[in-house]
Amino acid sequence: MPEHHFDYIIVGNGLAGLQLALSFNNNSFFKDKKIALIDVAEKTQNDKTWSFWEKETTPLTHLASKRWDFANIITTENRLSLSLKPYSYHSIKSIDFYNYAKNQLEKSNNIQFIIDMIIDVVEEDEKVIVKSIENTYYATHVFDSRIPTEYNLNAKRYTTLIQHFKGWLIKTEEDTFNENIFTKMDYRLKDGNQTTFMYVLPYSKREALVEFTYFTEDIVDESTYDSFIKQYIKEYLNVSEYKIIETEIGQIPMTTYPFYNHTTKNITKIGTAGGWVKPSTGYSFKITQQKVKRIVSNLKHNRLPSERLFKKKYFFYDKVFLQVLIDNNHKGDWIFQEFYRKNKTTTMFRFLDEESTFWEDIKIMISLFSFKFIKAFFKTL
Numbered sequence: 001m002p003e004h005h006f007d008y009i010i011v012g013n014g015l016a017g018l019q020l021a022l023s024f025n026n027n028s029f030f031k032d033k034k035i036a037l038i039d040v041a042e043k044t045q046n047d048k049t050w051s052f053w054e055k056e057t058t059p060l061t062h063l064a065s066k067r068w069d070f071a072n073i074i075t076t077e078n079r080l081s082l083s084l085k086p087y088s089y090h091s092i093k094s095i096d097f098y099n100y101a102k103n104q105l106e107k108s109n110n111i112q113f114i115i116d117m118i119i120d121v122v123e124e125d126e127k128v129i130v131k132s133i134e135n136t137y138y139a140t141h142v143f144d145s146r147i148p149t150e151y152n153l154n155a156k157r158y159t160t161l162i163q164h165f166k167g168w169l170i171k172t173e174e175d176t177f178n179e180n181i182f183t184k185m186d187y188r189l190k191d192g193n194q195t196t197f198m199y200v201l202p203y204s205k206r207e208a209l210v211e212f213t214y215f216t217e218d219i220v221d222e223s224t225y226d227s228f229i230k231q232y233i234k235e236y237l238n239v240s241e242y243k244i245i246e247t248e249i250g251q252i253p254m255t256t257y258p259f260y261n262h263t264t265k266n267i268t269k270i271g272t273a274g275g276w277v278k279p280s281t282g283y284s285f286k287i288t289q290q291k292v293k294r295i296v297s298n299l300k301h302n303r304l305p306s307e308r309l310f311k312k313k314y315f316f317y318d319k320v321f322l323q324v325l326i327d328n329n330h331k332g333d334w335i336f337q338e339f340y341r342k343n344k345t346t347t348m349f350r351f352l353d354e355e356s357t358f359w360e361d362i363k364i365m366i367s368l369f370s371f372k373f374i375k376a377f378f379k380t381l
Contacts, residue, residue, distance in 0.1 A: 004137045006036045009130055011118050012145030013039035015050065015094075015284065016271030018101040019292045020143055025108050026059070029300050034110055036137065038130070040117040043102070046095035048248055049167070049209060051201070052285040053087040053349050063097055064090040066179075066203045073340045074186040075333040081181075084345050089182060091201050091209075092285075118146070121267060128266050141305065143295075145271040148262045151253075159322045160217070160255035163282035166225030167199070167211030169246040172239055177202035184340075187333035189232050191224070195325060195332025198232050207245070210237070215282075215325055215332060219251065252282040256319045260310060268295070268305045275310070278352070279318035286353055314354045317361070335368065342367035 008024070010017045021037055024030040054061060068089045073080040105111050120131040121144050130137040183200035190196055195215040202208040212228045214220065233239050252272070259275035270276065276291050277284045295305045325332060340348065343364060350356040351364050 006139045007033040008035045009139040010037045010143045013037050016288050017145050023292050023296050036112050038114045038116050043098040046093050048094045050285045051091045053089050055086050063092045068182045070181045072183045075337045123266050142267050143270045145273050147273045158257045161215050163252040163254050164219045165211050165213040166249040167209050168244050169209050170242045172206045172242045175205040177208050193330035195329050254279050263306045280321040
């Protein structure tokens with residue numbers, strides 16, 4: 001078989017691409033498949049943090065820098081202390097995941113890493129042509145993590161917010177943090193009438209990730225995040241002396257844009273580009289695991305990789321929730337307060353993992369019952 005011909009090509013070595021490749025590598029069904037992972041970067045930097053909840057150990061659990069069994073939700077009116085059991089909240093640094101994935105995949109005889117910039121992916125008859133600046137690759141199927149150009153042009157036509165944030169990993173000179181409890185959302189520090197909150201992951205008594213996050217339609221200058229993080233560390237953590245070890249900054253689309261429309265018979269969009277980010281929360285780690293598992297099962301049963309990747313009822317729920325946040329962005333702390341205050345941990349996480357029963361869905365809806373949600377419900381319909 002010519003050097004540039006593959007059974008599967010994965011474009012992009014991010015969370016989705018590498019999880020998919022690891023699943024291929026761990027399943028004997030794919031041992032005779034020739035697979036390429038193509039990315040412009042070698043993934044040698046810690047550029048983000050992924051957090052997720054689990055009840056049981058998974059193949060990636062050992063990569064977690066820290067796990068917590070308790071969480072705080074702090075609003076302008078309440079302070080909620082949550083026991084997450086039987087779940088635990090885990091945090092994985094991206095560089096640990098990248099290194100683990102590359103170490104595992106480089107041992108394989110049928111998986112190849114290629115450093116290249118892809119400029120186009122074209123479906124032609126029963127094959128896919130993947131074009132870079134200097135090379136042309138061919139595959140039976142391509143898993144493409146590049147954001148469609150059409151999204152940037154048309155996102156505002158759909159129910160869309162941007163989760164944007166900046167975080168500092170800081171080290172203090174004295175014991176400062178309770179390393180057994182993380183702060184999921186602290187709404188006391190606000191940027192006007194917008195949904196903004198602080199997120200704090202204490203890795204030890206002297207080290208924590210402190211991150212300021214927006215759920216808004218527009219982004220802000222990087223200096224704005226810095227200003228709020230400094231203020232929070234000084235006024236709410238009561239820390240004056242600390243060192244910034246690392247920083248991270250990012251934007252996550254929270255949108256009902258139909259990314260799945262860009263998936264075809266021989267090209268499957270994955271990750272953010274495939275609509276794998278949960279629109280109402282911005283979480284993607286657990287969703288990615290679920291989608292990858294479905295793709296592997298579909299391929300083994302000779303089905304289209306994209307078959308049954310989405311559950312329509314959750315797409316509708318997310319659309320209603322997003323509409324409420326857009327119409328009442330100043331009420332974000334109340335919305336999330338009621339969600340976490342009135343529901344059991346198991347109900348919340350099953351709902352967010354898209355594994356809830358009909359009656360659990362009803363409980364969630366009742367907990368958020370208000371004129372705002374009724375209005376958003378009919379607007380979404």
